[in-house]
Amino acid sequence: MPSSIHHRRYEVLRKHLRNLRRSVGLTQAELGVRLKVDQSYVSKVERGERYMDILFYLDWCRACKQPPEAAIIALTKAGA
Numbered sequence: 001m002p003s004s005i006h007h008r009r010y011e012v013l014r015k016h017l018r019n020l021r022r023s024v025g026l027t028q029a030e031l032g033v034r035l036k037v038d039q040s041y042v043s044k045v046e047r048g049e050r051y052m053d054i055l056f057y058l059d060w061c062r063a064c065k066q067p068p069e070a071a072i073i074a075l076t077k078a079g080a
Helices: 008-023 028-035 039-047 054-063 068-077
Strands: none
Touching: 008 039, 008 054, 008 068, 028 039, 028 054, 054 068
C-alpha cells in the first residue's frame, strides 16, 4: 500500500483528475464553483497537497460530467 501522497499511484490519480477537468474544458476556478470549493483547493488536490476521499472523487467526476463508474475503470487501467 502507498505510504505517501507522493507514491506513484497518487501521481496517476492527480493526472487522472487533471485530465477529467481538462477533457470538458473546465478551469480550476470553474470546477471549484461546481464543487463549492476555492480554486486553490482544486489546485492543491491536483498538485498532491491535499488528499481526496471517495465522496469528493465522485463529486469531481460528476462536476466534470463523467460517469464515476467509467472514470474509476479508466483510473485503474492507468495504474492506480
